[in-house]
Amino acid sequence: MSCIGKNIKKIRTVKNLSQAAFAQLFDLARPSVGAYEEGRSEPKIDTLVQIARHFGISLDLLITKDLTVNDLYGFDIFKRDLHPDHLLKKVADPADTLRYRSPLLMAAQQTDYFSLRQEKHFLDGLPFLVLPGEGQVLHRAFEHTGSEMQYQQHGLRHGDILYCSAVALEATQLKPSEVYVVLTQHRLVSRRFQGLTQDGALLLKADNPDYDHLTIALAEVTELWHVDGVYSTYLKSPSSLEERLTRLESLVQKLTSE
Numbered sequence: 001m002s003c004i005g006k007n008i009k010k011i012r013t014v015k016n017l018s019q020a021a022f023a024q025l026f027d028l029a030r031p032s033v034g035a036y037e038e039g040r041s042e043p044k045i046d047t048l049v050q051i052a053r054h055f056g057i058s059l060d061l062l063i064t065k066d067l068t069v070n071d072l073y074g075f076d077i078f079k080r081d082l083h084p085d086h087l088l089k090k091v092a093d094p095a096d097t098l099r100y101r102s103p104l105l106m107a108a109q110q111t112d113y114f115s116l117r118q119e120k121h122f123l124d125g126l127p128f129l130v131l132p133g134e135g136q137v138l139h140r141a142f143e144h145t146g147s148e149m150q151y152q153q154h155g156l157r158h159g160d161i162l163y164c165s166a167v168a169l170e171a172t173q174l175k176p177s178e179v180y181v182v183l184t185q186h187r188l189v190s191r192r193f194q195g196l197t198q199d200g201a202l203l204l205k206a207d208n209p210d211y212d213h214l215t216i217a218l219a220e221v222t223e224l225w226h227v228d229g230v231y232s233t234y235l236k237s238p239s240s241l242e243e244r245l246t247r248l249e250s251l252v253q254k255l256t257s258e
Contacts, residue, residue: 164225183223
């Protein structure tokens with residue numbers, strides 16, 4: 001079987017076309033398609049040009065290279081519709097994709113969020129992130145503001161994007177030393193959970209020691225989000241401790257090799 005025959009069969013398979021349907025697209029006899037795929041004959045050059053144009057594939061590669069599925073993804077074969085009766089089933093249905101959209105709340109919109117956080121029209125109007133993950137878990141992203149969670153060039157910086165998952169408003173759901181976004185009626189803060197006070201309020205710590213601890217009664221909390229990840233445009237340089245450890249490791253390796 002030539003590359004041409006293999007490629008025709010692969011294209012037809014991934015596009016879910018029968019030999020008869022493929023033949024109809026290019027005004028061919030069905031047995032001719034079978035002959036191409038089995039290597040008993042090859043299409044005329046004008047037919048090859050039609051196939052290449054129809055599927056958005058390089059004519060040269062169609063003729064000379066045994067194309068893989070990954071190669072086909074690089075062309076237009078998965079980006080255009082062939083015929084209403086022969087549509088390739090989409091990898092992700094648009095309705096499913098919506099479940100994985102995480103609204104992104106920028107700092108300029110935080111004031112509106114206090115009163116409109118449960119309004120669908122407001123949430124739908126926010127920018128959003130689409131990341132892989134479990135659709136059953138509600139996610140939201142917040143732009144971090146302030147320097148409370150930054151210390152000695154480490155931690156959360158002003159403008160970082162915090163990717164968060166929803167947490168039930170129960171103290172038992174909180175993990176000590178983890179970072180959470182806490183929302184009350186008039187305030188949104190990002191802090192590290194330290195535990196509960198004697199009164200059962202949340203004790204929240206800033207990584208920057210210049211800031212005092214916060215205590216927020218659980219009854220005042222309207223939303224609670226666990227910070228799962230951070231997107232930052234700042235690439236931190238190694239700390240002095242990290243540099244010393246690196247030099248020490250290099251010295252140990254040098255001594256052991258001598």
